[in-house]
Amino acid sequence: MDDALVRAGRALRLALLIALALLFLIPFYLLLRNGLSSEQDITSPEWTFFPGELKWGNVRELFDDPSVPFARSLLNSALIAIATTLGTLLLSSLAGYGLARIPYRHANKVFYGVLGTLLVPAAVTFVPSFVLVSSLGWISTLRGLIVPTLFSAFACFVFRQYFLGFPRELEDAAQVDGLGYWRTYWLVVVPNARPVFAAVGTIVFLGAWNSFLWPLVIGQDQSAWTVQVALSSFTTSQVIRLHELFVAAVVSILPLLLVFLCFQRWIVAGVERSGID
């Protein structure tokens, strides 16, 4: 009797999980369905779960549409996401290592200075940052979109926590061999810290690709639009045709899904060791 009850409970849980999983997948399905439908199929008065025929030509149409700088915005997003990821990894891993391993009288003060900025969310400082970037003349430039976002207190914090827990023996051996901090870092520490680089890199890449407020504020000319800004401008102006909009959204998440599926394990590991609990 008890066994039957346990088994029934397990089956119920599995059924609930499957139902929830389907619910979570529906938005992805809708993106794909609408992206490959004709305009008429999307707005047909009767809801159809499957489009009449798959329109692969929608992708071509999107890139051929001269009123939509979509290819340009994809390129901008790719450049920004890659540069932001590499730059953030370099700057914050160096800083995290210095804070964790190089004894210095004021190291703690510097660390609290870094932590303090976590209290002021970047989104709240967008007005003053806009002011600064515009006075540098960086509005609508890739520089303006990339450079101010390179100094992530979060990434620095994760690297510091990781290096604090890093086994010291390796570095000690390197120091005995006469390597200074600089070469120890590049020859010994970095090659052994690949998981944290992959984890932070993936999180930063996703964040840079998906970020919206900063590119919206800084990328004012069409030539500096990112994919997110381009998509958003289509939804708010409503001049674009629906199927084009949806196929654009599908194209915009494909690179991310790729990164995501390749690095999922690292993201999970990175989130788990991000030191927030």
Next chain:
Amino acid sequence: MRRRRALWFWVFVGPFAAGLTLFTYVPLLWSVGLSFFDAHNTVTPTHFVGLDNYTAMLRDGAFVGSLKTFLLFTAFIVPVTYLLSLSLALMVNRVRWARAFFRSVFFLPAACSYVVAALVWKMSIFNGVRFGLANTVLGWFGGDPVAWLSTTDPPWYWLVIVSVRLWLQAGFYMILFLAGLQRIDPVLYEAAAVDGARPGWTVLRHITLPQLRATSVAVVLLLVINAFQAFDEFYNLLSDARGYPPYARPPLVYLYYTALGQGQNLGLGSAGAVILALIVAVVTVGQARWLKLGRTDPDG
């Protein structure tokens, strides 16, 4: 030796610290400065107005209203996300079949941007016409179509706004809970079984939840901070070619229109940003103190 170490410290930390100073501390101070000036359309104002911008902001019904919107939004999103992500974690943790699959499916939306998610919600699920998915489902049960995003009474738009964020974020918090669950010592469950506790509610209440305390604290803190920064989904769901409706405007959306909209009133916008930053800092520190976040182990 000591001096050489100091030199190396700055070689490693210097570039990062300089950038952080230039792109976070300088804008903050600049903003504080601007907030005391009448700065329309200019970043080098000359007309000092003292606290006028602050009093104007605090008397501005729309700004205060945006803070209320945030409170309402938080009251919705924090408990609902907390419960959903915890439930997902508990179920995924115990399922024996295709665990990696379920984990991936629930986490997958984290790769989606708010812009894309808002597009699906606004143009496909809750588009307010008869062929929209939500209205089609309503129709199956004999319901009338609802204009989800433009109905303020009853405020159906909250359902749309909350469900977008829920879909995008529940998986992320589920991962945090899953990590917390992995760290619970199995011995505790064995001891409970020996004591005759039936698996289920009792074990959940007396072992699992207390053991997840640290994770719960972190999750709630993150949820509140993220709610404060809500911008993307509000902007993309509610604004259109005609602008933004007067309802459901969280603080960042309001600041965006004040500082960078038609008036370009940077002084007023800066005052609002300073007020907001102070509120966020006070809430975060207060919450961390209250929940005793500082007492977890420093290497955690």
